[in-house]
Amino acid sequence: xxxxxxxxxxxxxxxxxxxxxxxxxxxxxxxxxxxxxxxxxxxxxxxxxxxxxxxxxxxxxxxxxxxxxxxxxxxxxxxxxxxxxxxxxxxxxxxxxxxxxxxxxxxxxxxxxxxxxxxxxxxxxxxxxxxxxxxxxxxxxxxxxxxxxxxxxxxxxxxxxxxxxxxxxxxxxxxxxxxxxxxxxxxxxxxxxxxxxxxxxxxxxxxxxxxxxxxxxxxxxxxxxxxxxxxxxxxxxxxxxxxxxxxxxx
Amino acid sequence: xxxxxxxxxxxxxxxxxxxxxxxxxxxxxxxxxxxxxxxxxxxxxxxxxxxxxxxxxxxxxxxxxxxxxxxxxxxxxxxxxxxxxxxxxxxxxxxxxxxxxxxxxxxxxxxxxxxxxxxxxxxxxxxxxxxxxxxxxxxxxxxxxxxxxxxxxxxxxxxxxxxxxxxxxxxxxxxxxxxxxxxxxxxxxxxxxxxxxxxxxxxxxxxxxxxxxxxxxxxxxxxxxxxxxxxxxxxxxxxxxxxx
Ligand SMILES: Nc1ncnc2c1ncn2[C@@H]1O[C@H](COP(=O)(O)OP(=O)(O)O)[C@@H](O)[C@H]1O
Ligand SMILES: [Mg+2]
Numbered sequence: 001x002x003x004x005x006x007x008x009x010x011x012x013x014x015x016x017x018x019x020x021x022x023x024x025x026x027x028x029x030x031x032x033x034x035x036x037x038x039x040x041x042x043x044x045x046x047x048x049x050x051x052x053x054x055x056x057x058x059x060x061x062x063x064x065x066x067x068x069x070x071x072x073x074x075x076x077x078x079x080x081x082x083x084x085x086x087x088x089x090x091x092x093x094x095x096x097x098x099x100x101x102x103x104x105x106x107x108x109x110x111x112x113x114x115x116x117x118x119x120x121x122x123x124x125x126x127x128x129x130x131x132x133x134x135x136x137x138x139x140x141x142x143x144x145x146x147x148x149x150x151x152x153x154x155x156x157x158x159x160x161x162x163x164x165x166x167x168x169x170x171x172x173x174x175x176x177x178x179x180x181x182x183x184x185x186x187x188x189x190x191x192x193x194x195x196x197x198x199x200x201x202x203x204x205x206x207x208x209x210x211x212x213x214x215x216x217x218x219x220x221x222x223x224x225x226x227x228x229x230x231x232x233x234x235x236x237x238x239x240x241x242x243x244x245x246x247x248x249x250x
Numbered sequence: 251x252x253x254x255x256x257x258x259x260x261x262x263x264x265x266x267x268x269x270x271x272x273x274x275x276x277x278x279x280x281x282x283x284x285x286x287x288x289x290x291x292x293x294x295x296x297x298x299x300x301x302x303x304x305x306x307x308x309x310x311x312x313x314x315x316x317x318x319x320x321x322x323x324x325x326x327x328x329x330x331x332x333x334x335x336x337x338x339x340x341x342x343x344x345x346x347x348x349x350x351x352x353x354x355x356x357x358x359x360x361x362x363x364x365x366x367x368x369x370x371x372x373x374x375x376x377x378x379x380x381x382x383x384x385x386x387x388x389x390x391x392x393x394x395x396x397x398x399x400x401x402x403x404x405x406x407x408x409x410x411x412x413x414x415x416x417x418x419x420x421x422x423x424x425x426x427x428x429x430x431x432x433x434x435x436x437x438x439x440x441x442x443x444x445x446x447x448x449x450x451x452x453x454x455x456x457x458x459x460x461x462x463x464x465x466x467x468x469x470x471x472x473x474x475x476x477x478x479x480x481x482x483x484x485x486x487x488x489x490x491x492x493x494x
Contacts, residue, residue, distance in 0.1 A: 051337045053492050076339040083337075087330030089260070091267040103256040104338045148334070 003028045004078070004156050004186035005050065010059035012045050012210075019045040020056075021210035025188075029155065032182040034201035034218075035190040038242050042210040043190040044084050047160050050188070051081045064156055077105070079156035086145030090134035094125055094144055097133060098151060105152045115151055122177060123147045139170040146174065150181075157181070159189040163196065175200045194234040197221065208242040253340035257348030261322075265356055274314065278360045281310055286367055299377045303367055304385040304461050308392050308425055308454065311357070315393055316417035318353045319400025320410045323488065327408035336492050346485045350401050350477075357393040361386065381463035388460035391473040395453055396421045398480035405487040421453075428454025451476075 005027040012020040020042040027033050037043050048054040050061060052072050061068040064078025088097055098119065102112045120126055123143045128136055133144060142165065149157060162178070163171045178187060179200050191197070197204050197218050204221040206214035214221060224237035265271040285306035326332040335345055371377050400417040407413050426432050427448045436445055449455050456469040 048333070053333050053337055073339045073341065076337055081334070081337050083330060083333040085330055087334060089264070089329065089331055091264060092260075096263075100256065100260050101334075101338070103259075104253060104340055106252070106339065 004064050005188065006062040007046075007050060008060045010046060010049055010061070011057045012042070012049060012054060013057045018210055020049070023059075023207065023210070023212055025050075025205065025212075027156075027186040027188060029186050030183055031203055032178060032187045032189070032201045034197040034204045035188055035207070036192065036194070036197065036204060036238065037190075037207040038192070041207045041242070043207060044160055046207070047081075047158050047188065047190060048083075050158055051079065052076065053083075077152075078154060079158055080149030080152065080154040082145045082149045082157075082159040082162055084160040086142045088133050088141065088144055088148070091132065093130050093132055094120075094136075094147075095129050097144065098147055101148045102151050107152060115153075119147045119150050122150065124173060138165045139167060142166060142170075143174075146177070155185055157185055157187045157189075159187070161191060162189055163191065163193065171196075194238055197234065206238065206241050213241045254344040254348040254351075257335075257340070257345050258352050261349045261352035262355065265352070271356070274317065274356075275360055275363065278310065278314055279363055282306070282364050282367070285310070300368065300371055300382050300385055301461075303364070304389060307361075307385075307389040308457055311389075311393050311396050312418060312421050312425065314360075315353075315357060315396035316400050316414045316421065318357060319397045319404055319417060320413040321404070322349045322353060322401050323405040323484070324407050324410045324413045328410070332488075332492060336488065342485045342489050343482075346401065346405075346481050346488070350397060350481055350484075353397045353401075354394050357397065358390055361389055361393065378463065384463045384465050385461050387465065388457050388469075391460065391470075392453060392457050394477050395424070395473055395480070398477040398484075399424070402480050402484045402487060405484045406491075424451075424453040426452075426454070428452030428456075428458065 003026055005025060007023065007025045010020050010023045010025075011018070023042070023046055025033075025046070035043050035046070045054065049056045049059075050063065052061075052068050052075065055069075061075075063075040066075035066078065068075045089100075092100070095116065098116055099112060102115055103109075107115055120129055123146050125140070125143055125147055128140055133141065136144065142162065146159070146162060149159065159178075163174050166174060175196065178189065181187065182200065182202065189196075189201075201218055204214065204216065204218055205212060206221070214224065218234075221237055222233045224240060225233040226236065226240065229236040265274075282303065286303040323332070326335060336342065368382060371382075372379075396417070399420050400413070403417045403420065404410075404413045407416075433445055433449055436448065440448075456472045459466060460469045
């Protein structure tokens with residue numbers, strides 16, 4: 001299927017800190033990529049570069065066929081983005097906020113109501129649609145963030161920890177949603193919950209200290225664990241790849 | 251253009267989502283009334299015009315414009331919504347302009363609510379209506395330039411208090427450099443050209459010149475250019491440092 005994300009050799013430095021150190025990532029429609037790594041590995045920084053929020057120190061990014069540096073506006077039309085922590089304007093109602101996003105995304109006025117209905121059903125926001133965002137629980141706030149990213153039905157979805165802070169039922173719902181969308185879109189989601197990879201992802205990309213240390217299917221990922229390990233093999237594989245000791249080797 | 255209107259609409263309605271708008275309007279009108287009627291010798295002068303009111307307008311906006319502008323971008327940074335707004339398919343220039351226009355329109359609304367002063371004076375005497383129009387125009391321009399300064403400062407921080415204080419100081423300097431006392435102070439050790447330059451870029455110089463009732467293109471060009479340059483700098487600032 002069509003390649004929608006192509007990020008080549010991304011580097012990002014903050015002063016002396018090398019947050020991202022040569023990451024290459026290519027994602028096609030139909031793929032759900034689980035972006036894994038310990039805290040501080042560079043997941044958020046990489047996603048911020050994919051969406052153009054941060055400019056890479058070096059490297060080239062193409063989103064939906066648009067070179068981010070040359071046509072940022074064109075590129076931004078092709079993706080939906082859930083930033084870390086799902087920020088939103090606290091004093092707006094869910095309806096006002098989603099309408100604002102739909103307008104900013106140039107969805108024609110006569111279509112906005114239908115799009116809102118659709119996304120609200122998919123993300124299960126019906127009960128709180130006229131509630132002010134600051135009065136919502138963490139789970140609902142996260143869903144508002146997801147709805148905001150979906151409103152224009154983009155071919156690409158970038159989601160930074162979409163299930164962080166949700167209870168098990170909410171996690172399950174969000175995963176179902178991601179899975180149903182995964183057949184047609186290119187989705188990148190970051191997480192440090194390994195079961196999530198098994199549950200929704202077609203591919204796992206692990207980064208540690210700003211470098212990709214693994215890129216393969218969830219099955220291949222599990223096989224990275226030492227043969228002697230029989231339980232929690234993904235945990236074991238993750239630790240093997242991302243512990244400082246293994247970095248020295250790579 | 252429609253992106254600009256979308257940003258404008260959200261920003262403008264956000265003033266009314268909190269008591270901010272009400273507090274701002276009450277303080278503005280209260281101070282305008284006090285300054286004009288008790289300190290401004292509106293009646294004692296025995297002359298029917300709005301000069302005493304307009305003279306105080308820059309000092310009113312000195313505190314009230316920064317109170318409006320401080321949240322423009324600092325709030326987006328604090329909430330993290332800057333990450334949403336700068337990854338939406340809208341040009342940063344449109345976002346900056348939309349937000350600025352919301353704050354400006356709101357301050358023009360406050361200014362328009364001072365119309366009872368105008369009515370009172372017109373009823374008591376026969377003021378020069380042209381001078382009053384020029385006075386309002388000058389006031390609108392001062393609000394605009396202060397808000398544009400505030401927009402730039404707000405783009406540089408996520409702390410609204412810092413944005414407020416720095417903006418007040420910068421606006422104060424922009425006013426101060428137009429006063430003869432201050433210019434005389436510089437005159438001792440700066441060449442005349444430099445003095446003229448300082449006076450030329452001062453908000454006060456152009457405000458006074460407009461307020462005198464002669465609407466000169468030169469003054470309007472000054473305000474338009476300054477506002478445009480400050481907004482362009484705001485856009486560059488945000489583009490350059492989207493995350494701080
Ligand atoms: N704006 C910033 N300024 C300085 N350092 C940063 C900034 N953003 C991230 N970092 C650093 O970059 C590294 C990667 O961070 P991040 O991408 O947030 O990791 P992750 O999302 O994988 O937890 C960390 O060491 C972090 O402290
Ligand atoms: Mg992160």
